Amino acid sequence: MGQKIIALDAMGGDHGPSITVAAAKLALDEIPDLELVLVGDETQLAAEFENHNLSENRRVEIHHASQVVDMDDLPALALKKKKDSSMRVAINLVKEGRVQACVSAGNTGALMATSKFVLKTIQGISRPAICTTLPGINGHTHMLDLGANLECTPENLAEFALMGSVLSQSVEGIKSPSIGLLNVGSESVKGSESIKRASQLIDESRLNYYGFVEGDDIYKGTVNVIVTDGFVGNVSLKTAEGLAALVSHVLQNEFKRTWLTKLAAVCALPVLSTVRRKLDPRRYNGASLLGLNGIVVKSHGSADTSSFLNAIKIAALEIENSVPQRISSAIASYFNQVEEAVT
Numbered sequence: 001m002g003q004k005i006i007a008l009d010a011m012g013g014d015h016g017p018s019i020t021v022a023a024a025k026l027a028l029d030e031i032p033d034l035e036l037v038l039v040g041d042e043t044q045l046a047a048e049f050e051n052h053n054l055s056e057n058r059r060v061e062i063h064h065a066s067q068v069v070d071m072d073d074l075p076a077l078a079l080k081k082k083k084d085s086s087m088r089v090a091i092n093l094v095k096e097g098r099v100q101a102c103v104s105a106g107n108t109g110a111l112m113a114t115s116k117f118v119l120k121t122i123q124g125i126s127r128p129a130i131c132t133t134l135p136g137i138n139g140h141t142h143m144l145d146l147g148a149n150l151e152c153t154p155e156n157l158a159e160f161a162l163m164g165s166v167l168s169q170s171v172e173g174i175k176s177p178s179i180g181l182l183n184v185g186s187e188s189v190k191g192s193e194s195i196k197r198a199s200q201l202i203d204e205s206r207l208n209y210y211g212f213v214e215g216d217d218i219y220k221g222t223v224n225v226i227v228t229d230g231f232v233g234n235v236s237l238k239t240a241e242g243l244a245a246l247v248s249h250v251l252q253n254e255f256k257r258t259w260l261t262k263l264a265a266v267c268a269l270p271v272l273s274t275v276r277r278k279l280d281p282r283r284y285n286g287a288s289l290l291g292l293n294g295i296v297v298k299s300h301g302s303a304d305t306s307s308f309l310n311a312i313k314i315a316a317l318e319i320e321n322s323v324p325q326r327i328s329s330a331i332a333s334y335f336n337q338v339e340e341a342v343t
Helices: 017-030 042-051 075-081 086-095 108-119 154-172 193-204 230-255 259-278 305-320 323-342
Strands: 004-009 034-040 060-064 101-104 129-134 141-144 178-182 208-213 225-227 287-290 295-298
Touching (some): 004 086, 004 305, 034 042, 034 086, 086 101, 086 295, 101 305, 108 287, 108 295, 141 154, 141 230, 154 178, 154 225, 154 305, 178 193, 178 230, 287 323
Parallel strands (some): 004 034, 141 225, 178 208
Antiparallel strands (some): 129 141, 287 295
């Protein structure tokens, strides 16, 4: 495949150019066939380019945008009043075919609304979904939706299952990813009528459907893809983040309590370092907005350089594996299957 060209919303997130430009430098060093377009205030970006020795690098360029979408801006405001924002311009570049993907650490609601407005959804997909990778006992798990759609129909959930399966196939190389539908129990009689109907739809598809899974299956790695609505998905993710912070806080306090616990901490340091590395959230930063006619990856707003770099890598991987095109083909095949079953 040829060069991968990605637009970065260089002004988005809590830290803006100080992080995005540094991450861009690392990405260019690590990915030989990568080109980047950093969108934002030309003066600020030029100064950061000088700081990171990027001014003479022909694989990266600045595309000026006069506005910035703030983290507390309403999506409607961003759409109507900030048409020359770094976020909007970066997504426009995807639409125009000048780049193959966009990465932003900006306002999630505005990013989803703008992406859907500019790029539109793939034919057959009613709603895009946010999907990310989570660590598990038996490997990684892709989970969607994580907040884009607070209420979902059974048909929406079936679409999410299809998109999650395609993503897992593409980026993980799993031939037939297992799909689980998040529920209050694994028994077929449990759950709302909507969840039961979604289970039926997924089961009737050609996907590798495992069945219902529960909250504790998310980090067990029971299945490759977990499907849920955006409300439950977002709460589940934030709960896990809070629990991780609590465990870290308790461990630090306990190890500092006495000279004996401090000694124990020194002895346990190699193990603790390994655990911290494996569970480092920076390794999993970068959520895909699936179902769009283009690749958009959302980085955490507070991402540091390493975190934002990972989001760029995810976008590059999705370009390499033509994820939107694969989703489009899978959706077309699914509807052909449904039509054949009816006739």
